[in-house]
Structure formats: structure tokens, C-alpha cells
Amino acid sequence: MTIRRLSIALACAATVLAGCSSNSTSGGGSGAVPKMEPATAVGDGEGQLNLIAWPGYAEDGSNDPAVDWVHPFENQTGCTVNIKIGNTSDEMVQLMRTGQYDGLSASGDATLRLIYAGDVAPVNTALVPNYATIAPFLKDKAWNSVDGQMYGIPHGWGANLLMYNTDVVKGAPDSWGAVFPGAPEYKGKVTAYDSPIYIADAALYLSKTKPELGIKNPYALTSEQLNAAVELLKAQHANIGEYWSDYTKSVQAFESGTSVIGTSWQVIANMITSDKKVKIATVLPKEGSTGWSDTWLIAAKAAHPNCMYKWMDYIVSPKVNAAVAEYFGEAPAQTKACELTSDKEFCATFHATDAAYAEKISYWTTPQTKCVDGSGENCTAYSEWVDKWQQIKG
Amino acid sequence: MRRRLVAEPGNRLPLAFLLIPPLAWLIIAYLGSLAVLLLSAFWTVNEFTGSVVRTFTTDNIVRVLTDAVFRTATLRTLGIALTVTLICAVLAVPLALYMAKVASRRVRLALVVAVTTPLWASYLVKAYAWRMLLSPEGPLHWAVGYTPGYGLTATVLTLSYLWLPYMVIPVFAALERVPDQLIDASSDLGASDLTTIARVVGPLVFPGIAAGSIFTFSLALGDYIAVTIVGGKTQMLGNIIYGQLVTANNQPLAAALSLIPLTAIVGYLLAMRRTGALDNL
Numbered sequence: 028m029t030i031r032r033l034s035i036a037l038a039c040a041a042t043v044l045a046g047c048s049s050n051s052t053s054g055g056g057s058g059a060v061p062k063m064e065p066a067t068a069v070g071d072g073e074g075q076l077n078l079i080a081w082p083g084y085a086e087d088g089s090n091d092p093a094v095d096w097v098h099p100f101e102n103q104t105g106c107t108v109n110i111k112i113g114n115t116s117d118e119m120v121q122l123m124r125t126g127q128y129d130g131l132s133a134s135g136d137a138t139l140r141l142i143y144a145g146d147v148a149p150v151n152t153a154l155v156p157n158y159a160t161i162a163p164f165l166k167d168k169a170w171n172s173v174d175g176q177m178y179g180i181p182h183g184w185g186a187n188l189l190m191y192n193t194d195v196v197k198g199a200p201d202s203w204g205a206v207f208p209g210a211p212e213y214k215g216k217v218t219a220y221d222s223p224i225y226i227a228d229a230a231l232y233l234s235k236t237k238p239e240l241g242i243k244n245p246y247a248l249t250s251e252q253l254n255a256a257v258e259l260l261k262a263q264h265a266n267i268g269e270y271w272s273d274y275t276k277s278v279q280a281f282e283s284g285t286s287v288i289g290t291s292w293q294v295i296a297n298m299i300t301s302d303k304k305v306k307i308a309t310v311l312p313k314e315g316s317t318g319w320s321d322t323w324l325i326a327a328k329a330a331h332p333n334c335m336y337k338w339m340d341y342i343v344s345p346k347v348n349a350a351v352a353e354y355f356g357e358a359p360a361q362t363k364a365c366e367l368t369s370d371k372e373f374c375a376t377f378h379a380t381d382a383a384y385a386e387k388i389s390y391w392t393t394p395q396t397k398c399v400d401g402s403g404e405n406c407t408a409y410s411e412w413v414d415k416w417q418q419i420k421g
Numbered sequence: 422m423r424r425r426l427v428a429e430p431g432n433r434l435p436l437a438f439l440l441i442p443p444l445a446w447l448i449i450a451y452l453g454s455l456a457v458l459l460l461s462a463f464w465t466v467n468e469f470t471g472s473v474v475r476t477f478t479t480d481n482i483v484r485v486l487t488d489a490v491f492r493t494a495t496l497r498t499l500g501i502a503l504t505v506t507l508i509c510a511v512l513a514v515p516l517a518l519y520m521a522k523v524a525s526r527r528v529r530l531a532l533v534v535a536v537t538t539p540l541w542a543s544y545l546v547k548a549y550a551w552r553m554l555l556s557p558e559g560p561l562h563w564a565v566g567y568t569p570g571y572g573l574t575a576t577v578l579t580l581s582y583l584w585l586p587y588m589v590i591p592v593f594a595a596l597e598r599v600p601d602q603l604i605d606a607s608s609d610l611g612a613s614d615l616t617t618i619a620r621v622v623g624p625l626v627f628p629g630i631a632a633g634s635i636f637t638f639s640l641a642l643g644d645y646i647a648v649t650i651v652g653g654k655t656q657m658l659g660n661i662i663y664g665q666l667v668t669a670n671n672q673p674l675a676a677a678l679s680l681i682p683l684t685a686i687v688g689y690l691l692a693m694r695r696t697g698a699l700d701n702l
Contacts, residue, residue, distance in 0.1 A: 117668040124472075124670075140670075144472045215570070223668065269571055269653045276650075283556040285571065410466075413669035418490050420656050 060173050061145035063327060069154050069336040072106040076334040079122050079131035081321065082274050083294040083355040084182070084342075085110045091301075094354055096347045103341070106334035114272045115222045116391065123147075129329040130338065132182055134319040135170030136224055136391035136409075142178050147324040149176045155340045157348075161360045164382040169399075170392060171322040179322035180339045183348070185357030185377065186318035186388050187220070187228070188309040190291035192281060203232040203312045206289055207259055210266035218280060218289030219263065221270035223409065223416035224391055227317050228290060229256040229263075231389055235314040244400035245317065246392040253407045253415065260419045270420070274298075281305060293356020318388035319357075352377070358385075462677040466670070473672055481677035491661065495681055498642060498658040501577055502685075505641040506634045508581040509588040513633065514626075517589055518618075521596035522604070536589045544583065548650045551579040555651060571653035579651045580641045587640065588633035595629025596622070631696040639686050658682060 078085055085108065088095035097108050111128065113119035116137035123131055123146050133141060141147045152158040158180055165171075165181035172178055191200060196213065207229070210217045219225055230245035233255055242252050268285055271277040277295050280286040282304040296309045323342060325335045341347055345363035352359035353368050358379035365374035378384035392399050398406040465478050485491055520532045539547065554561050555568050555575050562568040569575055599622055607617040645659025656664075658681060666675035693699065 115668065117670060121667045121670055144467075264654065267654050279552075283553075284558050285556060410669060410671065413664070413671070414490075416668075417656075417661055417664060420654060421490070421493060 060143055061327075063145070063148050065149040065151035065176075066154060066332060066336065067151065070333045072104045072334045072337060073331040074105060074107060074334075075109070076106040076130075076331050076338055077109045077111070077128045078338070079111045079113045079119050079128050081132050081134075081355075082112050082114075084132045084321075084351060086351075086354065094350075096342075096350055100338065100341050100347075104334065104337045106331065106337060108338070114274065116224065117222065120146075123326065126326070126328060128326055129331045129335040130323060130325045132321050133179070133324050134321050134391045136393045138170050138178065138322055138324065139393050141324060142173060145327055147178060148327045148329070149178050150180060150325060150339070152177050152180070154336055155180055155343070157340050157343045157345070157361065160345075160363050161343060162362050162380060162382075162385075164385055165320065165360050168320070170320060170390065179324040180343055181360040182321045182323055182343060183352050183355065183357040183360050184318065184320040184385065184388070184390070185293065185355075186311050186316040187290050188293060188296070188316065189312050190281070190289065190296055190307055190309045192284070192287040193306045193308050195284075195287040199308070199310070200288070201310055201313050203228065203314050203316075204236070207232055207263055210263050213288050214266045215268045216285065216287040217263065217266045217268060218277065218286035219260075219267060219270050220290050221272040223412040224317075225290070226253070226256050226260065226412050226416065227389065227391070229259045231317055232314055233259060243402065244398075245389050246394045247398035247400040247402055247406045248394065249405055250407055253411070257415050257419060264419055264421070278302070281307060294354070297354070297356060315387050315389065318390055320388075320390045349373075352379075458676045458679060461673050462680060464673040466673060481674045482680075484674065485677045485681065491658075491678065491681070494656060494658050494661050497573075497655070498682075499685060501573070501580065501657065502638050502642040504577050505580045505584060506588075506637045508577070509585050509637045510592075510630055510634060512581075512585060513588040513592050514630065517592040517596050518622075520589075520593050521599075522601070533593075536586050536593075539582075540586055544646070545650075547583060548579060548647045551575065551582065551647075552650050571651050573652070573655050575651040575653070576648045576655055576657075579647050580644060583647065584637040584640045587636035588630075591633040591636075592626060592629045595626045595632075599625050628696050631693045632699070635690065635693055635699075638689055642682050642685060 085097055086094045087097035087108070087110065097110070101107055111122060113122060113131070116134050119131055119133060120137050120140055122128065123141060124144075130147075131137075138147075161181050165184070167175060167177065171181060189200065189203060189205065191205070195216070196205070200209070202209075206217055206219065220228075226248075227245035230242050230248055230252065233240055233252075234242035234245060237255070240252055240255050242248065248256065269280060271280060271286075271289075274292065274295050277286070277291060278298050281295075281299050282302060284305070291309065293309065296307060299305065299307050323339045325332065325339070329335050342351065343361045345361050346367050348359045348361035349364035349367040352364060353370065353373060356377075358374070358377040359365065359368075362380060365379055368374060370376075374380060394407060394409045394412055396406055396408045397404055461473070462481055463477050463479065465474050465476060465480065466472065467474055516532075516536075520529050524532060552571075553559055555571065555578075556562075557568065557570065559568060569578070603621055603625075604617055607621045608614070612620070643659055645657055645663050648655055648657045648660060658678070662675050662678045665671045665678060690699070
């Protein structure tokens, strides 16, 4: 009987803990980048390729039969692609550490974490012919290289947008103020991105509206600046209906009227527009915006490295990069893609080759104690942001 | 018969074959992962890369016990789990009583099927169905002109719906075992129906309710998915653990946090053991 009771107790406990099974990675404590050599040649494909991708980056026709660049790749290379969608950078880092994937499309707030932990390998750009014509202002950047060694292939970039339901929100807002001081007007129907990195959106708004705080870079915040941003978000929390991290949930929330205003991605706007259930509009607010600059990285212990190199070259080839960029709604990294977009004005709209514009977006970057803008050593680290984010949500 | 199986050497091999897989599963998969969980609660992480550093520290445990956010979430989660259990019990007892003692054979079969059929549908499908049902312009609003919207109420409603069968079945089984003669004897001796239920059926069925409550309580306590679908901005303990594990990539703190529900469940099981409920599972 004792054993039976014990087993019942354990079964119950296991139910509770099901989401928390352990897969600890070996610890790499030092601040130096693990030494690794990039590949020297690309051989024949291994027949399989396991990718982690942002929604909209590796479409195989399952969302829209007309949108498919995965199958042509499979036919060309014989590499069968298995895609795991990542909803947040943190989720992607966690997935990558399982060691089951060959590569991922990582934003700047994930790349350095993966590079310093030794999860991804440097890339020999000579083995990626299409790399030559990628926009020069995306190469050798702080988020995709270390000491002049590229760790990935730039894919595309863009800004987080303010999206609103045009039937409910009148007067075409052009400021993030609509979701901060203006949020009570839409109490219970405001939405925000459910990730600690969203704190940077509040910091960016404060950098323009409260210059006395002295915020220069929304990812380099002192404790005092972080607290100011947290206060703003706590005030916003009272008006939030729900947060989103799953992009399909955001689509459904806007279509059902649960959310009417909040931060969004162009790809979400595209899906809502094509469903034709509600009318929405997007705007890049006057304060500027946070945004992303994504890079394809290859796993340090990739099981299918040749397929991954083939994919990295394929996904930034002019035609495919143009298709991805148009579908996702971002600026393509490939300069030659601009000639192949179906909308000839596309690259102009997204300022794809405009280096000065690209500088204005605050790209997702992992906050560190050593300030990411080089202003000092007294900044708040990402782990602190995570704790603050949980406090904001209560 | 049992003694002979063990005693005869020729029979030991098949017995071992029968027992090794479940025992190995129990020891390696259940106890092993629990041990790793307990151990990793005392580790820490590299602040920048988020990889686990295996040095002993009690910081995580201290934080779990002192941080106000974790306390609020724990209380909220326990509140949800207890409310869900209560709602399930209140709904299940009359239903099970009707099924076991009143309904005809055919109606009883139909009701058993009706109660268990939802278990065939996916958890996510049911949770999203509630999301649709409770949406601002959804069917509920259309029918009665009111919807609680997404939040705490919606979470409790959805979880009560999801775990109700786990309460109905043990209560029904316990009621079925109550001999009809006892009820007849009680009323022959002059007890009213209510007295019979309270003083004869009640004590006999209580272990069944307690057994069902172990399921509903532990399932509701550990849930973190339904709340993200219908809970609006509500976060439960499971979300915080998930957040620390996946978002913050802080496995040691997540492990320390998961000791809270573990303690709650063990405490609940110990309390229920006194009722004899564990013999009724």
C-alpha cells in the first residue's frame, strides 16, 4: 500500500512538473567566445534539415498554398526541411540548446547569447555565394559577429509597428503614447508583446518624452531608467486585455475584438488583412521603434551542416529573399532582392538600402551589465529585465 | 499462487521481465527527473549566456520564499485550484447521485458516455472553444448579453469544465458501491431524504469526492496553458515557472519555483490520506 501511495503521489507530482523536465547544458561560465573553426567546404546534402524560424520565414505552403519557398529548396537540394516556429527569442535560445536543430533565424537579442554559449559556429561566408551582395551595413555588426568573424548570414530587418482597429481607434495615432498615457481610452483592449524585451519599447518612448531620464539606447538602461520604464508598463498593465507572444493569438485577438490597439508585426497585419474580418492599420510611430535584424546561424553541432549551408545561401538568394521579405513585411538583406519584388516600390517603402534609416531603428539586443552602447558598466542585465517583466505582470 | 511465482526459480525470469520495465520507468523517469530537479534548484546560471553553472547556492530557494511576485502568484494559483475543485465537487455530486441511484440503466449509460466523451477531445481544442465562447462578440454574449471576458473568471470556468470528468467518475464509482438497502433502511427508520444523504450516503461517498479532488486540484494547480488562452493577462505559478525556464532560461530558479506546487500537492495528498481517499483511486 505504501508503494502504491507513493506512486500515486509521484504521478500527481509529475503531472504538475510535466513542463519542467530537465535538460541542463554543460556550463560555460567565462566571458570569452568558445574557439571554433568555420567549415571549409560544403559537400552533398545530408537529406534532412531541422530549422527554428520566426513565423513567416520558412513557409512551406501550409499557411497559404501560394507562399512556398521550402519545397523548391527541397527539390533543389534533396534536404527535407523540418521547421519549428519560435515565438520569442528566448524560446529560440531554449530550443537551440536542445541540440536537435541545425540552425535558426535569430534576432539580435538571441545571437550573442548563442555565440558566447558556444551553441552556434562561425560561418565561412566564402561558402555562401549570395553573401557578397548583402547590404554592407548589415555585415560585421555587433549582433552578428565577434572580432570581425561573421557568425551568420543577415536575412532581413524591420521595425515593430503600432497596429490598431480603424473602426474603434479614431484619429490615426502616430505615437506610442496611444498605448502608454493614451491606453485608458481603450481600457481592457490594449495588447503588448509578452516578452521582457518589450521593456525597451517603453524605454524608447521615455527617451523621447522624458529626456531628463537620459536614455540614449533602450537596451542600455541603468537601474533608475529601467525602473522608470517599469513604472510606465505597470500603468499600462491596468489597461491591457491580454499580452501576446503567439502571433496567431494576436491575429485572433484582433479579429474577435479582444484587442484593438497595440504593438505588432507586419506579418500579423498581413494575415488579418487577408482574412478580411476586421479593418486594421499599422504605423511606424514618430518616436521611431524597436525592431529586429535577423541572421541565420548554424548550430555548433549541426547534424546536417551541408544542408544548413545550402539553406543559408538559398534563403538570401535574390528571388527567395524578395519573396520572404514581401511576405513577412521587412527589408530584405539581399540588395539584389529589390529588383525582384512584386511591388516595385517595396524596397523604397521599407528603406531596404537606406543605411541612415536602418540606423534609426533600435534593434533587439540582449541587455548586459556592460552597457550595449558602450556607455559604461552600470547597466541592467537581461535577467533583471525578466524579473521586472514578471513583476509588471503581477 | 503469488507465493509460488516467487518461490519457484523457473518462474523468476518472467516475473522480472514483467516488473523491470515499469520499475525502471518509475525510478529513472520519475524519481530520476525529480532528483535532477531538486538538485538543479541549488545551481545558478551564467548571467549573460544563460547556461547552467553547477556551483552550490541557496539563493534560488531564498528568492522563491521572499519575492512578493512569487507569493502573489502562489496564492492566486492555490485559490484557482481550490475554487476549481469546489466547483467540480458541487457539480459532480448531484450529477453522480442521479447517475448512480436515480437514472434508469439506459439513461445512466448515456450520462457516463456524455461525461467521458469530452476526454476524447484535445485539451487545446476545448480551451480554444472556451476562448471563442467567451470572446467579446462571442456566442455567450450573443445568447445572454454578458461575458466575463478573459481573466480569472474565465480561467476558473475553463479549468472547471476541463477537469469535471475527473471528479464525476470517482464520485459516481463511490456512490455505485453504496448498497440501496442502506438507503432503504435509513428511510424505513424515519430519516428524511436529506438526512439519509447527509448521514448515510455522505460519509460513504466522501472518500470518492476526496479522490476526485486530488485530480482536479493537482491538474488545476499545474495548469499554465489554459490560462494563456483564456486568462487574459492573468499569470499562474506555471506561467512564472515556464517564464523562468524558457524566457529567462534560468533553469535553477524554475526548479526552485516548481518546489512550491510540489509541496502543495504533497501537503494536499497527506491531508487526503486521512480521509482514506487514496484507497479509492
